[in-house]
Structures are given as structure tokens and as C-alpha cells.
Amino acid sequence: LGYAFEYLIETLNDSSRKKFFNVPRLGGTKYDVLPYSIRVLLEAAVRNCDGFLMKEQDVMNILDWKTKQRNVEVPFFPARVLLQDFTGIPALVDFAAMREAVKTLGGDPKKVHPARPTDLTVDHSLQIDFSKCAIQNAPNPGGGELQKAGKLSPLKAQPKKVPCRGQTACRGSCDSGEPGRSSGKFSSQIENTPILCPFHLQPVPEPETVLKNQEVEFGRNRERLQFFKWSSRVFKNVAVIPPGTGMAHQVNLEYLSRVVFEEKDLLFPDSVVGTDSHITMVNGLGILGWGVGGIETEAVMLGLPVSLTLPEVVGCELTGSSNPFVTSIDVVLGITKHLRQVGVAGKFVEFFGSGVSQLSIVDRTTIANMCPEYGATLSFFPVDNVTLEHLEHTGFDKAKLELMETYLKAVKLFRNDQKNSGEPEYSQVIQISLNSIVPSVSGPKRPQDRVAVADMKRDFQACLNEKAGFLATTFVGFKGFQIAAEKQNDTVCIHYEGSEYRLCHGSVVIAAVISCTNNCNPSVMLTAGLLAKKAVDAGLRVNPYIRTSLSPGSGMVTHYLSSSGVLPYLSKLGFEIVGYGCSTCVGNTAPLSEAVLNAIKQGDLVTCGVLSGNRHFEGRLCDCVRANYLASPPLVVAYAIAGTVNIDFQTEPLGTDTTGRNIYLRDVWPSREEVHQMEEERVILPMFKTLKEKIEMGNKRWNSLEAPDSVLFPWDLKSTYIRCPSFFDKLTKEPVAIQPIENAHALLYLGDCVTTDHISPAGSIARSSSAAKYLTHRGLTPREFNSYGARRGNDAVMTRGTFANIKLFNKFIGKPAPKTVHFPSGQTLDVFEAAELYQKEGVPLIILAGKKYGSGNSRDWAAKGPYLLGVKAVLAESYEKIHKDHLIGIGIAPLQFLPGENADSLGLSGRETFSLTFPEELSPGVTLNIKVS
Structure with a gap:
């Protein structure tokens, strides 16, 4: 670590004697005016500078951020990776497939491990099968026998109290019996699931709904859960948070976040990337983090950096305080609208000013969580006294807090409200008065369309x-x-x-x-x-x-x-x-x-x-x-x-x-x-502490779940959830040259704002879809289809689900439908069927699109799916950055019309054939000529 900057390593001036890179020594006054978020980037660059993946010039470029912003690309090594099950399963399936490929090429598959700490939370597989109205006719998508459920009433009486089991946090009597004496057991409890009061172990009202949905969740997703458990056993640095615990970003905030990392007595700032745009929530806790593509995430797991253009940093000065009727979401939507009007797409936003201290950590994390909605890469709240107070209330050890504060102040990463000569300088400063924010909602179709409640x-x-x-x-x-x-x-x-x-x-x-x-x-x-x-x-x-x-x-x-x-x-x-x-x-x-x-x-x-x-x-x-x-x-x-x-x-x-x-x-x-x-x-210390203990203990269903522990995953050829993907089938030790695209047809002719959800939906599988036909052929009933998100470990389902969103508007069809027209036959087919026919004919494919192609959530299958359909290039007016990176990573060329041009202005109908040749040395922004006939 930090070979070129070892001279900056110092010992912290306290009893801990921990080591750290004293980065402020490197830049002097240059460092003092850097935004806090850029200081975190700089520390990571210094610590990981090896002259190869991270060069000294990269470090100097970050230090010279004021003049180099927007003009240079720099690597960043995050401290850890966060996955959720929808996007995490394809990453881990790819790792399992990598082991197969390494073995095929004569290598040792045991060497394939994530190099960075990787946490996966199973939180996206929950579906509401049971509610007060639905539980009478309980579906059973997982197969097998389920207990017959009684009708759930709109309001049940308060449940009977259960004798206390000696919880040290219990602060009162528990009906009968003394604390510490158990006179009975709660028979329907799922052990260690957070549905019981941590002090009296009282079940909350309507536990049947939670229990039933969790029961179906385990039944429906057993194969996936077994694969996750196998992954946590055989891959070093992989930890799985089982289902029923909580949402990824919430668990990340409450349990996984460190704020300051410690590795072999070396201290450095916590940072994280992951496969969801709302990972930015942790920036409210002073932890630098943002969502990247699944392919980029896999690279980070393998020890490689993510690459980013040195960003502009917009300083957002908050002043005043909000009125009593304004909630955090009102503050969020008020800031969202203001930042959208200013324009912060692709930029870092960093908050400062007296108003910041008026916001609690939960307020800050709510604001940070919404930053994808106003287009920013992240919204950063530096660590301050409010942060430390929050960590203390949630159970952080006092000695760790003192160490954290000492370190952050030593490297000038601790914010205070006192102005001095070393204040950060920003690319742009905007001011928002919290007093001006009124209660509001957002809709009816887009999150950016904010409406004051008074005007609703x-x-x-x-x-x-x-x-x-x-x-x-x-x-x-x-x-x-x-x-x-x-x-x-x-x-x-x-x-x-x-x-x-x-x-x-x-x-x-x-x-x-x-x-x-x-x-x-x-x-x-x-x-x-x-x-x-x-x-x-x-x-x-x-x-x-x-x-x-x-x-x-x-x-x-x-x-x-x-x-x-x-x-x-x-x-x-x-x-x-x-x-x-x-x-x-x-x-x-x-x-x-x-x-x-x-x-x-x-x-x-x-x-x-x-x-x-x-x-x-x-x-x-x-x-x-x-x-x-x-x-x-x-x-x-x-x-x-x-x-x-x-x-x-x-x-x-x-x-x-x-x-x-x-x-x-x-x-x-x-x-x-x-x-x-x-x-x-x-909302007190025992609640946070108890939740952390429950996460660490797991739950009865997860703990009893059987999973293999073999070096290679034993793929089940009958499985409809987990398949070894075909991406590595043609892998060679030497890369092949880029091939030209000749006489390609347009698979789809799309307009503006096509989201990754349109390209690769995450919701239910429609009965008439190509994916449904595949699953039906494999013997499944519609009740067993589950969702696309749950089947991202099966490339056959995901390929058939590509462009299967019912709201997709293809100009070839003229109405919303997951269909297209095959040329030259003129047949109207499902998108997958048309692509399959083109592949049989040996015809390469492109996609025509308008502005903001690939916007929305990061979704690697929005690139993988088109790739497996035979798409070689996308020709659009503009792209969402993460999706563009995905296209590049999977091998689809993201081509962009010249400024002021689009398919309509060039008179394209989409029925033409398209041919182009790539130069031997590719570089961003190179101009290509496409032959259309």
C-alpha cells in the first residue's frame, strides 16, 4: 500500500498507536481548500498508489482538483462492496462461473475470491402474498404444503405477553414471573427475527402476515438462498445478511458502516460502492459511497478500482431550520427540486452551513438517499459532532468513537461550523433556506414533479x-x-x-x-x-x-x-x-x-x-x-x-x-x-444493539438451510433459478480483436427516457411473455414464476425478459408492448423471438434510441440481456453513465449521435441496415462513420 507515499505514514498521537497516512502534509494549503469528499478520494489514492493501477500522477491530479475537475479520469479504490440479492446474485454467479473457466483453462479455481470485503443483503425477494385481505386464499408459489391460514382481522387485540427470558435490557415486569425466569415458550416464533419486542419478547400485532410472507419467501427462493449460503462458505470476504433482517441500505447504515476502517493497525476512511443507486444513503453518515454497475462491482470485488472523471463538487449551503409541519421527505423533495433546477447531474454535492447542524443523521441519510433523483453522483455530509452523537446513541464503543474523532481531525475530515481560512472551495455554491420548504408530495408520474400539499x-x-x-x-x-x-x-x-x-x-x-x-x-x-x-x-x-x-x-x-x-x-x-x-x-x-x-x-x-x-x-x-x-x-x-x-x-x-x-x-x-x-x-441504544445481535445470530430458517461447500458450485441442470452463464464459454488467455459490424438490423427503435426497467424489468413475469413460456416448458405453473429480479441467476430467463416491459414503446409497433417487427419479413414478434430469428439468420443487431438511454436503477442485465440477444451496438442521443459503462463492459458499443442530430433528423426509419468498422485503437469520443442502406 502507498509505495510512493510511505513517508506520509505516521502514528496517531494517542494511546492506540494506530498508523495512518497524514495526507494533509502532501498538499498544505492545496489540501485545506479541497472539499471533504475529494479529500477522501485523495486519501484512497495515496494509500493505494502502487505505480500501476494507481499512479503518482493520479494522486497529483486529485490534489490539483481545482484545475483538473471534469478534465481527467482517476481510479478509486473503495474500502468495501455492498450487494443486494437482485443484483448480487448475477455477480456471485459470475464468480462461480469464473471458477469453472479458470479450471477449464488449467488454473486453480480455489484462487478465485473477492479481494474486497463484500456484504450481500437478501432484501429484494420479499413479495406481499399475505395481507389482511389476501391471507384467506394463501398462494404457495414455493410448492409443498403450507399450513391453512385463518382470516386476519383488520385489528387484532393486543397479544398475550410472553414471560421474559432474562433479557438484561428488560426494564419492567412481564405480566407473570420474575425477570430471568421463563415459564413458557412462544410456539410460532421464528427465532431471532426482528418481530418481537427486545425487552419483553412480546409479538407485535399481526405477526401472522410477517411469518407467512417470510415462509413463502424461503420456499420460493430456496435455490437462490442455498447458492448465497454456498458463496458465503467458499468465497473469502463474502458475508450474507439473511432475509427478514431489513433493507440493504438500512442494514448498511445501522450495522455494516464503520466510518473509519481499520486494517492491520492502519486507519483510513470507510467508503463503499454497490449495485444499487440508493447506496448513497451512507453519505449522510460521512461515508463516501455510490452505486456502480454490476460489472464494475465485480471488478472492485477482484481488487480493481472504479474509474471516474474527477467530479465537480457543488457546495450546498443550508441555512435556517424547517417549520414544525415539514418532515424529512419534505426537506428531501425541496432540496431535490432546487438541485434539479440548478443542474447537478454527474456531480458530487457536499452540504455545509449552519443548517446542517439542524439536521439529524436520519434526516441527512434521507437526503443523501434521494440524490439519484436529482441526478447527483452522491450527496456528502462530512462527519461532525452530530454524527458522533448518533453513533454513540446507536451503541458504538466509546473508545472507538474517541479513536475515530482523533483520526478524522488529524486528517482534516471532521466538519465544524466555525469558519476559518481553510474552508473548502467548491465548483459552485448554492444556498437553500430550510425555512422556505413547505409540505409536499411528488407525482403523479415522475418523482421530480413536486406539488405543495396546499396546491394538491x-x-x-x-x-x-x-x-x-x-x-x-x-x-x-x-x-x-x-x-x-x-x-x-x-x-x-x-x-x-x-x-x-x-x-x-x-x-x-x-x-x-x-x-x-x-x-x-x-x-x-x-x-x-x-x-x-x-x-x-x-x-x-x-x-x-x-x-x-x-x-x-x-x-x-x-x-x-x-x-x-x-x-x-x-x-x-x-x-x-x-x-x-x-x-x-x-x-x-x-x-x-x-x-x-x-x-x-x-x-x-x-x-x-x-x-x-x-x-x-x-x-x-x-x-x-x-x-x-x-x-x-x-x-x-x-x-x-x-x-x-x-x-x-x-x-x-x-x-x-x-x-x-x-x-x-x-x-x-x-x-x-x-x-x-x-x-x-x-429510539434508544438497546434497540440498535438488539438488532445488531439479531443480524449476527441469523434466524432459524437461514441457520438450518443446507448448502454445499464444494470448490465448484454443483450446477443443477433442472434448476430454473441458477444456471452457469455462457459469458465465459469462449474465454481465451488472449483477447480477440474487435470485429466490424456488417449489415446489422435495428431490433428496436426507441425514443427518450428508456430506463433500465424498460430494458430489463424487475417485477412479475407476465404469463404471455417469452420467459413465461420457457418456465412453463420447464414444468412451472404461473404461481411459481416468481419475479425477474429473483431469477437474475438464470441467463435463459433474463435474456427472454429483456425488453419485456409492458410499458416499452417501440416505434416499429406504435404502442406500448414488448414486441418488435422482424425485417425484412415484417412479422410482429416478441422481442426475444425476433432476436432469436435474427441470430438463426446470422444478422447482427443494433438499437436506435433517443436521449437518456439506460436511465434509472443500475442494472447489469440491461446490458447483459441485449448482449445475449445479439445486440452489437446502441445508437442513441445520450446515455446514463452507469448504463453506458455496463454496455462497454459487456462488449456493446455505446454510439452517440453527433450534437444536434438524431434518428429523426437524419431521416432514419429503422428499417435500414447498418455497417461500421472500429479503429484498431479505440478512444472515448472518436468519430465513426456508419454506412446505412
């Missing part, structure tokens, strides 16, 4: 009137639904559970408190819980046809909602815990009732979904729910009670109490003082 009714009515526009994916406007004026007041009567209700435009049919963005924030979740309590006490309720759910980011959320006494009130309003993991957020929502679906279709209604997530697209929650809004958890509860988004909370009541008195939102909204008092009392 007027805005929704405008959306009904607004004419439809044109996008690449479908014929819709950015906000408009083009409903005729005479149809805007239409209502449809439905009968549900013995009562009559009326649906209209704006009716809420899905309400989900979901996603790590909000569930990690105690104040926001407690606000929702207190609002629910006050609403129930006032006699308000949620209409039963609304599909409601509560999916906590981790067991800690369940603990404090339960111990604070608000969970039963959320449950009574229908917000029951359905499991721990990504469900509604990634499209795994429970289906709407037939009565609601029929009413929507009958009246052509613009119904709404309201969720506390961080991203939405039209049709992602449900194909027939056309308007979807992001909102804070308390507003999700409020809109669910109101039953419509077409409401002015200032002048219209949520409902009436038992005496007929109008109840307004202001009557049930808890004060900031109430929330803070409850947060202080309930």
Missing part, C-alpha cells in the same frame, strides 16, 4: 384536464391524463365486504408506507403512528378496499412503533406489517380486488397510489393505477383516511367523529414536540 387539489384537477404528450415509453404527458370535462366528475359504485362505496377520479386505491428512504427515519414514522392514533381516537378509518401495507426498513422500526404504542392504531387503519424488504417499491404489491379493478376499467378512472418510497413510474405499482404520488408516511396515512388526493386539507375535513363533528388534518397532526419526546424515549 388544484394540481390534480389540472392533471385531469392537461392534454397527453409524447414520451418514448407511452402516449402520456408528463402530468396530464386528458380526461374530458364532462367525465371528470364520474363515479362508479362498488360493493365491498358488505358495504357500498363510490370510486371517482383521484380515489386512493393503494397506500403503502414502504422503503428505506422513510422507514429509517424515526421522527417521520412516529409522526405517522401518532397521526394514526389521533385519527382512530377521533373515530376516523380507512376504506377497506384500499390496499394498505407497512413494510419497515428493519426490525428496529417495528420495535419502536410497537414499544411506543402506535402500531395497533396503524394496524386498525389497515397499515399492517407485511414483511421486511422491498415489496411495493419494486412492483411486488398485492393485487387490487376485482371490484376495484372492474370499477376502474368501467369508469376509465384515474385512481391513485400513495407511497412513502423514493421512486415511481407510471404503472409500476399496478397497471391500472395511473396516478402515483410519493409522500411522507404521515401524509400516506392522511390520504388513505381521506380516500382521495382530490382534497384541500386546509378547508376540507378528513371525515367526521362519532358526533358528526368535522375532523381536519390539523386536528390529528402531532406536534414536533410530541414526536421528538417519543423519539427520545423509544
Whole structure:
């Protein structure tokens, strides 16, 4: 490490005698004006400078950031890697396939290991099979026998207390028996899963839902889980966090984050990259991290750096403090809108100013988690006193905290509010006053379309009137639904559970408190819980046809909602815990009732979904729910009670109490003082500590899961989940020359804003899709299909799922559909079938596209899938950087039209043939000539 800069190694001036690179000595005043995030890059460069992968010139370029930003590319060695199961399984499957390839080429497969610490959390496989409405007819996608489930009532009575088992954290009596004496066992407990109170081991209300969903999760994903367990056994540096524990970013924040790394008595800043754009959450804790592509992640796991253009750093000065009715999500959306207007795409954002100290760590991590939505690479909050206080409250050892503070101050990575001559200088400085931020929601189609709650009714009515526009994916406007004026007041009567209700435009049919963005924030979740309590006490309720759910980011959320006494009130309003993991957020929502679906279709209604997530697209929650809004958890509860988004909370009541008195939102909204008092009392050290212990212990199902421990993975030829991919079949010791593309056809002709979700969907597998046909041929029923995300370890399914999104708009077809036209035959086929036919004919393929091709979540199969379809190049106006890197990594040429040109301006119909030859020495930005005929 740091061969060229060994002279900078010093011993920390404290009792620990730990070593560190004193990087400030290298740059003097140059170092003092560097942004904190760039200082982290510089330290990693100095520490890893070996003259080969990291050269001295790279170090000097980072030190000279002020003049070199945007102009040079530098390597970065992150300290660790974070994977989640959807994107992690293809990486580990590739590692298993690498072992096969190494053996085939005469090498030792035992040498194939990740070189960097790699953590994988199983959090994306959860689907909501069971809820209070669905559990009567419980599906069993995993096969085998399941216990018959009874009907879950909207609100169960408080469960019986279970005798305390001697928990040292227990602070009171547990009904009968003395602390430490057990007089019985809780028979339905899944051992060590975070659904019990850590002090009294009381089951939370509605545990059946959690248990049933976890049971199906293990049954449905057994093959994948066995593969993960094999990986954790045979690969060094791989640790797997089992299902039912929590979301990747939440576990990363609460458990995996170190802030300061220690390796062989050497201290250095924690940093992380991973396969999800929302890994940026940890930047709120002062840990540099961002999402990269799956292929780049595998390179980092093998000890290679990620490469990035030395970024611009936008300094965001926060001033003032927010008003009592503003939640963290309001702050997030306010900052999101401001930063989008400024334009921070591809840049680092670093926060400073007096307002930063007004934000708790959960507020900061919420803001940092949303940075992909305003286009920044990351949003960094340097470590300060607030950070240390948070770490102390969550159980960090005091000696470690003192060591952390001493080290960070020694290398000038510790922020304070006192201005001095060594203040960082930024590429650009913007100011945001927290006082100016008002409560808001985001939608109805895009997360960047923010609407003040006070303007919600007027805005929704405008959306009904607004004419439809044109996008690449479908014929819709950015906000408009083009409903005729005479149809805007239409209502449809439905009968549900013995009562009559009326649906209209704006009716809420899905309400989900979901996603790590909000569930990690105690104040926001407690606000929702207190609002629910006050609403129930006032006699308000949620209409039963609304599909409601509560999916906590981790067991800690369940603990404090339960111990604070608000969970039963959320449950009574229908917000029951359905499991721990990504469900509604990634499209795994429970289906709407037939009565609601029929009413929507009958009246052509613009119904709404309201969720506390961080991203939405039209049709992602449900194909027939056309308007979807992001909102804070308390507003999700409020809109669910109101039953419509077409409401002015200032002048219209949520409902009436038992005496007929109008109840307004202001009557049930808890004060900031109430929330803070409850947060202080309930979100305390034992909860964090207990959760960490549970993660380390695993759970009964995971611990009893059998898995092989062989050097090579024993591939099951009958498996529909795990297959040895074909990427390495033609691997040679020497790379082959790049081949020209001759007489290629366009497989698809796409427009703007084609996301990775359009290219490689993560949701359910449609029964009519090519992937469904493959699985049916293998003997599976539709109940056993699972989702594309769960089958990313099977290249046959993923190739067939490429471009299978029902919202994909292909200009060859003229409407949203996962189909294309084969040339020259003119047949309309599924995209996979057309590609298969082209491959039989020996015809290479390209894709024509517009602006922002590959935007959205990082998804390596959005490059791998087209590659296996035979796509050799994509010709687009612009690309999302991560996806472009994926295309390069897999061997698809990302070609870009010259400025001001596109397929339309050049008169291309897409029916032509395309030929091009690559120069022997490829370089970024080289101009190529494409022959079209």
C-alpha cells in the first residue's frame, strides 16, 4: 500500500498507536481548500498508489482538483462492496462461473475470491402474498404444503405477553414471573427475527402476515438462498445478511458502516460502492459511497478500482431550520427540486452551513438517499459532532468513537461550523433556506414533479384536464391524463365486504408506507403512528378496499412503533406489517380486488397510489393505477383516511367523529414536540444493539438451510433459478480483436427516457411473455414464476425478459408492448423471438434510441440481456453513465449521435441496415462513420 507515499505514514498521537497516512502534509494549503469528499478520494489514492493501477500522477491530479475537475479520469479504490440479492446474485454467479473457466483453462479455481470485503443483503425477494385481505386464499408459489391460514382481522387485540427470558435490557415486569425466569415458550416464533419486542419478547400485532410472507419467501427462493449460503462458505470476504433482517441500505447504515476502517493497525476512511443507486444513503453518515454497475462491482470485488472523471463538487449551503409541519421527505423533495433546477447531474454535492447542524443523521441519510433523483453522483455530509452523537446513541464503543474523532481531525475530515481560512472551495455554491420548504408530495408520474400539499387539489384537477404528450415509453404527458370535462366528475359504485362505496377520479386505491428512504427515519414514522392514533381516537378509518401495507426498513422500526404504542392504531387503519424488504417499491404489491379493478376499467378512472418510497413510474405499482404520488408516511396515512388526493386539507375535513363533528388534518397532526419526546424515549441504544445481535445470530430458517461447500458450485441442470452463464464459454488467455459490424438490423427503435426497467424489468413475469413460456416448458405453473429480479441467476430467463416491459414503446409497433417487427419479413414478434430469428439468420443487431438511454436503477442485465440477444451496438442521443459503462463492459458499443442530430433528423426509419468498422485503437469520443442502406 502507498509505495510512493510511505513517508506520509505516521502514528496517531494517542494511546492506540494506530498508523495512518497524514495526507494533509502532501498538499498544505492545496489540501485545506479541497472539499471533504475529494479529500477522501485523495486519501484512497495515496494509500493505494502502487505505480500501476494507481499512479503518482493520479494522486497529483486529485490534489490539483481545482484545475483538473471534469478534465481527467482517476481510479478509486473503495474500502468495501455492498450487494443486494437482485443484483448480487448475477455477480456471485459470475464468480462461480469464473471458477469453472479458470479450471477449464488449467488454473486453480480455489484462487478465485473477492479481494474486497463484500456484504450481500437478501432484501429484494420479499413479495406481499399475505395481507389482511389476501391471507384467506394463501398462494404457495414455493410448492409443498403450507399450513391453512385463518382470516386476519383488520385489528387484532393486543397479544398475550410472553414471560421474559432474562433479557438484561428488560426494564419492567412481564405480566407473570420474575425477570430471568421463563415459564413458557412462544410456539410460532421464528427465532431471532426482528418481530418481537427486545425487552419483553412480546409479538407485535399481526405477526401472522410477517411469518407467512417470510415462509413463502424461503420456499420460493430456496435455490437462490442455498447458492448465497454456498458463496458465503467458499468465497473469502463474502458475508450474507439473511432475509427478514431489513433493507440493504438500512442494514448498511445501522450495522455494516464503520466510518473509519481499520486494517492491520492502519486507519483510513470507510467508503463503499454497490449495485444499487440508493447506496448513497451512507453519505449522510460521512461515508463516501455510490452505486456502480454490476460489472464494475465485480471488478472492485477482484481488487480493481472504479474509474471516474474527477467530479465537480457543488457546495450546498443550508441555512435556517424547517417549520414544525415539514418532515424529512419534505426537506428531501425541496432540496431535490432546487438541485434539479440548478443542474447537478454527474456531480458530487457536499452540504455545509449552519443548517446542517439542524439536521439529524436520519434526516441527512434521507437526503443523501434521494440524490439519484436529482441526478447527483452522491450527496456528502462530512462527519461532525452530530454524527458522533448518533453513533454513540446507536451503541458504538466509546473508545472507538474517541479513536475515530482523533483520526478524522488529524486528517482534516471532521466538519465544524466555525469558519476559518481553510474552508473548502467548491465548483459552485448554492444556498437553500430550510425555512422556505413547505409540505409536499411528488407525482403523479415522475418523482421530480413536486406539488405543495396546499396546491394538491388544484394540481390534480389540472392533471385531469392537461392534454397527453409524447414520451418514448407511452402516449402520456408528463402530468396530464386528458380526461374530458364532462367525465371528470364520474363515479362508479362498488360493493365491498358488505358495504357500498363510490370510486371517482383521484380515489386512493393503494397506500403503502414502504422503503428505506422513510422507514429509517424515526421522527417521520412516529409522526405517522401518532397521526394514526389521533385519527382512530377521533373515530376516523380507512376504506377497506384500499390496499394498505407497512413494510419497515428493519426490525428496529417495528420495535419502536410497537414499544411506543402506535402500531395497533396503524394496524386498525389497515397499515399492517407485511414483511421486511422491498415489496411495493419494486412492483411486488398485492393485487387490487376485482371490484376495484372492474370499477376502474368501467369508469376509465384515474385512481391513485400513495407511497412513502423514493421512486415511481407510471404503472409500476399496478397497471391500472395511473396516478402515483410519493409522500411522507404521515401524509400516506392522511390520504388513505381521506380516500382521495382530490382534497384541500386546509378547508376540507378528513371525515367526521362519532358526533358528526368535522375532523381536519390539523386536528390529528402531532406536534414536533410530541414526536421528538417519543423519539427520545423509544429510539434508544438497546434497540440498535438488539438488532445488531439479531443480524449476527441469523434466524432459524437461514441457520438450518443446507448448502454445499464444494470448490465448484454443483450446477443443477433442472434448476430454473441458477444456471452457469455462457459469458465465459469462449474465454481465451488472449483477447480477440474487435470485429466490424456488417449489415446489422435495428431490433428496436426507441425514443427518450428508456430506463433500465424498460430494458430489463424487475417485477412479475407476465404469463404471455417469452420467459413465461420457457418456465412453463420447464414444468412451472404461473404461481411459481416468481419475479425477474429473483431469477437474475438464470441467463435463459433474463435474456427472454429483456425488453419485456409492458410499458416499452417501440416505434416499429406504435404502442406500448414488448414486441418488435422482424425485417425484412415484417412479422410482429416478441422481442426475444425476433432476436432469436435474427441470430438463426446470422444478422447482427443494433438499437436506435433517443436521449437518456439506460436511465434509472443500475442494472447489469440491461446490458447483459441485449448482449445475449445479439445486440452489437446502441445508437442513441445520450446515455446514463452507469448504463453506458455496463454496455462497454459487456462488449456493446455505446454510439452517440453527433450534437444536434438524431434518428429523426437524419431521416432514419429503422428499417435500414447498418455497417461500421472500429479503429484498431479505440478512444472515448472518436468519430465513426456508419454506412446505412
